[in-house]
Amino acid sequence: MNHDEPGDAIRVHGLTKKYGDHLVLDGLDLHVPVGRIFALLGANGAGKTTTVRILSTLLPFDSGQVTVAGHSLPGAAQSVRRSISVTGQYAAVDKVLTGRENLMLVAELNHLGRTESRRRTAELLDRFDLVGAADRRAETYSGGMARRLDLAMSLVAHPQVVFLDEPTTGLDPRSRREMWSVIRELADGGVTIFLTTQYLEEADELADRIAVIDGGAIVAEGTPTELKKLVNGGHVELQFADRTQFDRAAVALPGAVTDAGTLTVEVPTDGSIASLKTLLDRIDSPELSVEQFALHTPDLDDVFFALTGAPRATGSDSTKAAVR
Ligand code: ATP
Numbered sequence: 467m468n469h470d471e472p473g474d475a476i477r478v479h480g481l482t483k484k485y486g487d488h489l490v491l492d493g494l495d496l497h498v499p500v501g502r503i504f505a506l507l508g509a510n511g512a513g514k515t516t517t518v519r520i521l522s523t524l525l526p527f528d529s530g531q532v533t534v535a536g537h538s539l540p541g542a543a544q545s546v547r548r549s550i551s552v553t554g555q556y557a558a559v560d561k562v563l564t565g566r567e568n569l570m571l572v573a574e575l576n577h578l579g580r581t582e583s584r585r586r587t588a589e590l591l592d593r594f595d596l597v598g599a600a601d602r603r604a605e606t607y608s609g610g611m612a613r614r615l616d617l618a619m620s621l622v623a624h625p626q627v628v629f630l631d632e633p634t635t636g637l638d639p640r641s642r643r644e645m646w647s648v649i650r651e652l653a654d655g656g657v658t659i660f661l662t663t664q665y666l667e668e669a670d671e672l673a674d675r676i677a678v679i680d681g682g683a684i685v686a687e688g689t690p691t692e693l694k695k696l697v698n699g700g701h702v703e704l705q706f707a708d709r710t711q712f713d714r715a716a717v718a719l720p721g722a723v724t725d726a727g728t729l730t731v732e733v734p735t736d737g738s739i740a741s742l743k744t745l746l747d748r749i750d751s752p753e754l755s756v757e758q759f760a761l762h763t764p765d766l767d768d769v770f771f772a773l774t775g776a777p778r779a780t781g782s783d784s785t786k787a788a789v790r
């Protein structure tokens with residue numbers, strides 16, 4: 467494959483990083499074309515933050531080649547820093563300042579001058595839907611507003627590459643969707659986005675390409691469609707009140723996975739309306755009474771199961787609770 471079309475904003479080859487004896491990145495390879503959204507998908511402890519910290523010059527690495535915005539690390543760290551921004555789990559927002567003051571501060575630190583700082587601040591407040599809250603202290607902001615302000619602050623100096631480390635972890639569904647739309651707009655404006663996430667759904671919504679990281683190595687890479695083709699985790703779970711109902715359902719739904727102990731039947735689905743309608747038609751009978759109906763969409767656990775036949779590699783200090 468020719469990696470020079472349309473030009474790579476990020477190239478990583480054979481990247482390794484150790485903390486003491488602990489090998490955290492084990493020969494990582496990836497590349498991100500200019501203007502695209504790339505998602506690094508992995509569980510807690512897989513190595514996502516370490517990767518972001520290395521690519522954004524905040525952490526040294528042991529071996530490998532790393533180029534960001536055309537500059538090689540570790541040598542050209544200053545040039546890389548001028549071309550990028552990082553927002554992440556630890557926001558740069560100063561909570562005692564207002565949103566406007568936070569933005570003005572960053573603008574002045576970037577030597578934009580008073581007039582240009584004011585203009586850029588007003589533009590970003592507007593673009594990130596923070597005009598109404600501009601003169602309130604950031605400590606009064608909701609989680610979603612604080613993340614948007616953090617992202618706005620990182621854009622003051624027009625970076626070419628933006629690193630977003632788990633941009634929606636901990637946000638409610640509505641704030642998450644607002645964040646997604648802001649990220650999409652950024653990419654539409656030509657900015658390259660390197661995103662880390664624990665959520666398959668988020669990578670699927672946003673990314674042009676996804677790499678799955680596990681135990682410090684990339685275990686799969688492709689478009690969201692290519693990746694989802696690997697995953698057969700989508701199913702409807704039907705729960706029945708008694709054994710008679712359960713037995714009838716097992717006969718009516720050949721190919722389903724049945725569990726007599728819990729009286730549940732799992733029917734595979736791609737989540738499309740057509741497949742759900744077919745299923746509903748089959749169970750819509752006076753003899754069958756479904757106690758509970760739940761749709762399970764594929765998640766990170768399903769990706770790992772599809773890739774490795776096991777939930778996750780032992781190097782990840784992940785927990786079930788971390789994955790939706
Ligand atoms: P999370 O979502 O929890 O941030 P992550 O995928 O970003 O997970 P990293 O933070 O990159 O994972 O951590 C990768 C591994 O490196 C983990 O096993 C972690 O415990 C370990 N690690 C991270 N920072 C350090 C450090 N400063 N010293 C020693 N080990 C570390």
